[in-house]
Amino acid sequence: MSDVQRRNFLKTSVGVAAVAIAPGLLLFKVAHGQSDDDSKVRWGMLIDTSNCAEGCNECVKACNKENGLSGGLAPTDSQWIRKIEIKDVSTGHQFALPMMCQHCAEPPCVDVCPTGASFKRYDGIVLVDKHRCIGCRYCMMACPYKARSFVHAPLHDQNPDVPRGKGTVESCTMCVHRVDEGKQPACAEACPNKSILFGNLHDPNSEIAKKIRAVASTQVRADLNLNTGVRYQGI
Amino acid sequence: MSVPGVRLLLLLLISLCIPNVWADQALPYKIDIGRGGHCVRDPVWMRKNHMHLLIHQRDLTVREGKRDKEIDLRNCIECHASTKDDSVIARSDSFCVACHRYEAVKIDCFECHSGIRKSAWLERNAK
Amino acid sequence: MMSTSFALQHKKNRLYYALLAGAGLVVLLALYAVSLMEEEGHIITGMNNQIVWGMPHVFAIFLIVAASGVLNVASIGSVFGKAIYKARAPLAGLLSIAMLSGGLAVLMLDLGRPERFMLPALDFNITSVFAWNTVLYSGMFGLVIAYLWSMMEKRMNVYSKPLGVAVFAWRFVLTTGTGLIFAFLTAREAYGSAVLPPMFIVMSFAWGMAVFHIVQMVIYAWNDKELEPEILERKKRLLGIFVLGSLYMVVAYHMTNLYFAHRMGFERFILLDGGVYPALFWWGYVLIGNVLPLALIFLPGMKTRKSAMLASLAVVLGGFAFLYVFIIGGQAYPLNLFPGYQVSSTFGDGQIGSYTPSIYEILLGFGGLAIAFIITTVSVHVLNFMPHDKSYIAD
Incomplete structure (x- = not known):
């Protein structure tokens, strides 16, 4: 050669x-x-299940009102947040918690979305860009938390702050329109027992960061390694 | 067909593609401009380019959370919704509908977005 | 003599147009259903927030998987040089394009915003297997068309072999992609398994071969020709082997699930006490889709032609039954958010999802079949897709 x-x-x-x-x-x-680990902001929630009263539905009501959801319970109706009643069959221990989009750091919905309509904002909020959503529902198949809903029928008279429309997928936005104005998500504000603590996980001095350091908290389906932004205390 | 005939036909076809709003004159249809007043840009420029502003701001707002108080669909509606029914889409001479109907361009905003002035919506839905 | 054959031809012509008109009507009905779904939303289908993919997906995935599998006939001809398969490669290519068109049409028209179907190409999300599939599908279209061209145009014949190899490779990747759509769903107990892509590939062989058999036999009967029994016998046996192969994959899939304690609940549901799903699985997929065709193929003393036709029809029916159980049954079983706990909520947590397909989505599915039928019928009518066998020599 x-x-x-x-x-x-x-x-x-x-x-x-x-x-x-x-x-x-x-x-x-x-x-x-x-992953936006170096981002200064990552919005998250810590939900104290020991405080979350069974039968109380205030967070769900507040979410429906804020985001203009009908509140209907048919399988075709949107539910962005729901109360799950949980019972440990072996011990009989019973408790309840609110379940919604967990705003994963590694969201499966974002991975599978063909158009990039599902996306994660720089501050960790996972959203659907309805301008790009084609309504294929693959994200709903991929989400481990059943957090997403598909708008099955035409909508009218939406909240001017919360655009929603037929043929697209939607889920909890962590009330992004309120958060951008410096306010709390509607559910956190509405909880009578202050069980939902909202804040910036990446600010070491925030209340949520301090508390999450101090108490034991859990991610739902932690086995999937999705690094959720919503964490639970007392499961 | 003769060469001039083809040329004429092409010219006609091309002229059909030019939107009427490019003509810098009074609009040939009735339109309810709502409160009106000073727009964020020159009205003639806006007639041609409002969609570029909206699309640009839409991506910034949705994907990056950079909200602009001025170029905000809600802000457009605040001024331009009819003073009679607080809407930009309710009637055939409403602000958005009048033009889009004349130009035969489908509006794809209001299937999701509210076409109603936010202040009026809040008033109606306050409980 | 002359006049009777002319009369027969005339009759056939009328039948041809009647069939086309019938299929056209089905397509129109499907489009009507789609326009209603556009107007009213998916509320008029049986699909909901728990069963997000329904009947349209059963039809679409069957058509797409079979479209890939039917190319097997062409590959055995081009890649492995078997003469009787080579003669059938054009028909196989045509069927592939027809079924792919039908399947993709159903998939797109079921979207919540079908007018945006081009978006995946513009805003391509590289991590999405759905987005990869759009590339795989369009690539397959182009490749198969080029392949057909190379076979039907003398001057292009030299490219037929390399194109055949390319198609052969491409369809493997394509069916892998279809399997991956489900294999990547880690959180769902029905899916999230590496066995799914190979399972879909082997199934595609069986379903594609079955569809090919049906079409070939109809074409031969239409043209008053007789397929040589040796050829038919060989292809019938090949179908039998593919059916056995796919059954093996399905058994492996369920056995691995049964071995994982945390998936026992799901297997119980889908195989035993899930109502319509176990019934469809055992009666539809196992009995009609496997036992019946295998008996028709391998039991001695079966009349070749009739048994081949029946076996193929049974395989197709079994395929639909399998997909219904796999897609809809797989979603009906609830997600397990809190393993080991009993849960309930207003959003179907801990409950089996309910699904009743509506007429509209079924119409849409049949519309896909009708599109495939029209493309095949018209092409066979105007172009020469009839297999031409030299007298049969075993190769």
């Missing part, structure tokens, strides 16, 4: 290797990197 040949061979091999590896690296980066 002459020098020139060798050089050409090396060049080609490096090129081929780069082409072969690049998409994989890119995928890896998209799937695993890019």
Whole structure:
């Protein structure tokens, strides 16, 4: 092999290797990197289930009112937040908690969305960009928390702050329109027992960051490793 | 067909593609501009370009949370909703409908967005 | 003599147009259903927030998987050089395009915002297997069309072999992609399994072969030709092997699930006490989709032609039954948010989801079949897709 040949061979091999590896690296980066751990803000919630009264539905009502949901309970009606009553069959221990979009750091809905309509904001809030949503419902298949609803019928007279429409998927927005104004999500504000603590997980001096350091908290389906923004205390 | 004939036909076809709003004159249809007043840009410019402003701001708002008080659909509606029914879409001469109907361009905003002045909506829904 | 054959031809012509008109009517009805779904929303279907994919997806996925599998006939011809399959490659390619068109049409028209179907191409999300599939589907279209062209145009014949290999590779990736749509759903007990992509590939062989058999036999009968019994016998046995292969994959899928204690509940539901789903699984998929065709194929003394036709129809029916159980039954079983706990809520937590398909979504599904039927019938009528066998030599 002459020098020139060798050089050409090396060049080609490096090129081929780069082409072969690049998409994989890119995928890896998209799937695993890019977490906004260095972002100054990550909105989250800590929900104290020991305080959450069975039968109380104030957070659900507040959410429905704030976001203009009908409050209907048919399987085709949207429910952004719901109360789950839980019973440990072996011990008989019973409790309740509100369940909604967990605003994962590694959201499966964002991974599977073909158009990038499901996305995570810089501050950790997971949203549906309804301008891009084609209504394929793959995110609803992928979400482990059943947090999403599909708008099954035409809507009228929506809240001017909360656009929603037929044929698109929607879920808890963590009341992004309120949060951007410096307010609390409606459910957190409405909870009579102050069981929902909302705040910035990435600000070490915030109340939520301090509390999450001090008490034991759980992620629902922690086995899936999604790093949820909504955490529970007392499960 | 002769060459001039083809040229004429092409010219006609092209001219059909030019929106009427580009004509810098009084509009040939009835339109309820609501409160009106000073717009965020020159009205003639807005007639041609409002959609670019809206789309640009829409992506900034939804995806990055950068909200602009001025170029905000709610702000547009606040001024331009009819003083009679507080809406930009309720009637055939409502602010958005009048023009879009004339140009035969479908509006894809109000299936999700409210076409009603927010202050009026809040008043109606305050309990 | 002359006049009777002319009369027969005339009759056939009328039948041809009647069939086309019938299929056209089905497509129109499907479009009407779609326009209603557009107007009223998905509320008029049986789908809801628990069963988000329903009847349209059963039809669409069957058509897409079979579209990939039917190319097997072409691949055996081009890639492995078997003459009797080579003669059938054009028909296989045509069927693939027809079924892919039908399946994709159903999938797109079921979207909540079907007018935005081009968006995945514009705002491509690289991590989405759905988005990959849009590339795989359109690529398959282009490749198969080029492949057909290379076979039907003499000057292009030289490219037929490489294109055949490309199609062969592409459809493997495509069916893998279809399987991955489900395999990537880690949180759902019915899905989230690495066995799904290969399972879909082997199923595609069986379903594609069955559809091919049906169409081929109809075409031969229409043209008053007789398929050589040796050829039919060989292809019938191949179908039998594919059916056995896919049954093996399904058994492996359920066995692995049964081995995981946390998936026992789901398996109990889908195989034993889930009502319509176990019934469809055992009666529809196992009995009609496997036992019946296997008996028709392998039991001695079965009349070749009739048994091949019946076996193929049974495989197709079994395929639909399987997909119904897999797609809809898989979603009906609730997500397990708190393993080991009993849960209840207003949003169906801890409850089996209910689903009753509405006429509109069924119409949409049949619309997809009708599209595939029209493309096939018209193409076979105007172009030469009839397999031409030299007298049969075992290869």
